[in-house]
Amino acid sequence: MAQLWITSVPVLCVHSSYFYVALLATAFTFEFGSGSEQSDQNAFRAGNLVSPGAATARDVRYLLYDVNPPEGFNLRRDVYIRMASLLKTLRKQEDWVLVLPPWGRMYHWQSPDIHQVRIPWGAFFSLTSLQANVPVLEYEEFIAESGGPFIDQVLVLQNYAEGWTEGEWEEKVDERPCIDRLMYTGDKQGYHRGWFWGYDETRALSVTCLSVQGHASILAPFLQKNITAASVLLDRAETLLHDHYAGKDYWDTRRSMVFAKHLRVAGDQFRAKYLNSTDEQDHTPFSEDWTRMRTKLGSAKGGPYLGVHLRRKDFIWGHREDVPSLKGAVKKIRSIMKKNKLEKVFVATDAVEEEVSRLKKMLPEMIQYEPSWEDIELLKDGGVAIIDQWICAHARYFIGTSVSTFSFRIHEEREILGFDPKTTYNRFCGDAEKECEQPTHWKIVY
Numbered sequence: 215m216a217q218l219w220i221t222s223v224p225v226l227c228v229h230s231s232y233f234y235v236a237l238l239a240t241a242f243t244f245e246f247g248s249g250s251e252q253s254d255q256n257a258f259r260a261g262n263l264v265s266p267g268a269a270t271a272r273d274v275r276y277l278l279y280d281v282n283p284p285e286g287f288n289l290r291r292d293v294y295i296r297m298a299s300l301l302k303t304l305r306k307q308e309d310w311v312l313v314l315p316p317w318g319r320m321y322h323w324q325s326p327d328i329h330q331v332r333i334p335w336g337a338f339f340s341l342t343s344l345q346a347n348v349p350v351l352e353y354e355e356f357i358a359e360s361g362g363p364f365i366d367q368v369l370v371l372q373n374y375a376e377g378w379t380e381g382e383w384e385e386k387v388d389e390r391p392c393i394d395r396l397m398y399t400g401d402k403q404g405y406h407r408g409w410f411w412g413y414d415e416t417r418a419l420s421v422t423c424l425s426v427q428g429h430a431s432i433l434a435p436f437l438q439k440n441i442t443a444a445s446v447l448l449d450r451a452e453t454l455l456h457d458h459y460a461g462k463d464y465w466d467t468r469r470s471m472v473f474a475k476h477l478r479v480a481g482d483q484f485r486a487k488y489l490n491s492t493d494e495q496d497h498t499p500f501s502e503d504w505t506r507m508r509t510k511l512g513s514a515k516g517g518p519y520l521g522v523h524l525r526r527k528d529f530i531w532g533h534r535e536d537v538p539s540l541k542g543a544v545k546k547i548r549s550i551m552k553k554n555k556l557e558k559v560f561v562a563t564d565a566v567e568e569e570v571s572r573l574k575k576m577l578p579e580m581i582q583y584e585p586s587w588e589d590i591e592l593l594k595d596g597g598v599a600i601i602d603q604w605i606c607a608h609a610r611y612f613i614g615t616s617v618s619t620f621s622f623r624i625h626e627e628r629e630i631l632g633f634d635p636k637t638t639y640n641r642f643c644g645d646a647e648k649e650c651e652q653p654t655h656w657k658i659v660y
């Protein structure tokens with residue numbers, strides 16, 4: 215199972231020139247395993263799209279999607295960007311709305327006795343910010359608006375059974391027999407039942423498989439011309455590639471993914487209390503309206519601490535050579551602190567308790583965000599992870615873990631805040647790693 219969690223990761227760390235090749239190579243070498251938040255009334259809300267005076271009936275269509283179950287939170291954030299891009303293409307011709315797949319049943323969310331399914335996007339992100347990019351709906355709003363827990367058509371995306379012949383890249387879409395065993399089963403009434411984010415009452419009217427090879431918007435003609443279903447769920451949406459990785463549309467969507475306010479506030483309070491870090495002192499001004507946020511590289515100073523993201527768990531199980539031992543990590547941390555004259559170090563990690571206590575012995579001054587059980591119950595493991603990311607994003611210097619999407623999202627957050635790239639695109643090297651290539655700097659296109 216371990217390798218499943220990194221199935222789609224390499225695509226994020228390569229240059230666009232060999233982007234497709236790298237992804238396809240990856241896709242075929244790995245076996246793929248098988249309370250609604252009230253959003254603000256905003257011009258983009260689905261119900262408001264008709265012009266005043268127009269008839270109430272309109273031909274709105276809903277795009278839903280889901281991702282391969284083993285994929286973690288931060289790769290899912292990347293898939294959202296691909297879907298938003300497809301939605302923008304669809305909207306050039308028809309009135310489509312993106313339905314946000316509820317969060318839950320995530321492998322890494324392991325806090326005991328905490329209910330972590332059917333979590334709306336509003337728990338983690340600012341919905342008004344998302345709305346300023348594309349029209350989005352929480353799943354429960356979709357149920358209410360579309361007339362019940364029914365999804366007209368599920369399209370399970372898959373690759374081609376015959377694979378991909380090297381050197382002949384071709385973008386294509388074809389209805390094909392399902393390759394993997396379907397994760398949907400027929401019920402007595404002739405509907406299809408499936409996971410549907412823990413909404414047991416949800417049913418699909420039809421489920422078919424679609425072989426696809428290409429960027430997200432390649433599906434637009436098919437969705438517009440070949441099928442008429444009002445609501446379409448693209449399952450295994452990570453199969454689609456970015457329309458244009460790190461282009462303007464990518465960054466617009468990325469910038470719109472503003473963390474929910476209560477999480478930012480919790481992170482800011484922690485920074486002020488334990489790290490002597492405030493936006494004013496650190497030159498990291500924040501605007502609630504992301505469309506107005508435009509910083510210069512190097513304008514942000516950051517708080518007087520080193521931010522560290524040390525990814526462990528499944529990243530060390532395979533004895534990956536690009537991940538350091540704890541001892542190696544501490545050595546690097548000390549050398550960065552010395553070089554940058556930083557006395558404080560904030561550590562975000564998913565390490566197991568035993569590792570954390572070994573780490574603390576070697577690095578007694580390390581500071582961690584340590585939520586109580588009640589905090590976790592309120593914020594969920596997903597919210598706690600976001601607070602860790604937010605604090606790392608405001609550090610004077612940051613170092614993350616090789617090919618971790620958790621670290622990549624911190625890079626982007628720092629890019630948005632305007633940090634000098636030298637302070638951001640850093641990663642630990644494995645103890646015996648020879649060529650330790652550092653992360654790529656992706657500049658924002660405004």
Ligand SMILES: Nc1nc2c(ncn2[C@@H]2O[C@H](COP(=O)(O)OP(=O)(O)O)[C@@H](O)[C@H]2O)c(=O)[nH]1
Nearest residue numbers: 286287288322562563564598599602618619620
């Ligand atoms: N709170 C916290 N959680 C973490 C940290 N690192 C990893 N995690 C958890 O582990 C998951 C890792 O999966 P993912 O988001 O896919 O990132 P990746 O696997 O590192 O590319 C995160 O979503 C978190 O739930 C950390 O530093 N702090």
Ligand SMILES: *[C@@H]1O[C@H](CO)[C@@H](O)[C@H](O)[C@H]1NC(C)=O
Nearest residue numbers: 387388389424435436439440
């Ligand atoms: C969509 O419809 C067109 C025209 O009928 C057809 O040529 C094409 O093969 C269809 N696409 C798929 C994926 O079925």
Ligand SMILES: *[C@@H]1O[C@H](CO)[C@@H](O)[C@H](O)[C@H]1NC(C)=O
Nearest residue numbers: 489490491492495496517518
């Ligand atoms: C906090 O930082 C400011 C400068 O940014 C400094 O003047 C002040 O002494 C620091 N406070 C503490 C308690 O370290």
Ligand SMILES: [Mg+2]
Nearest residue numbers: 219285286289
């Ligand atoms: Mg992952």
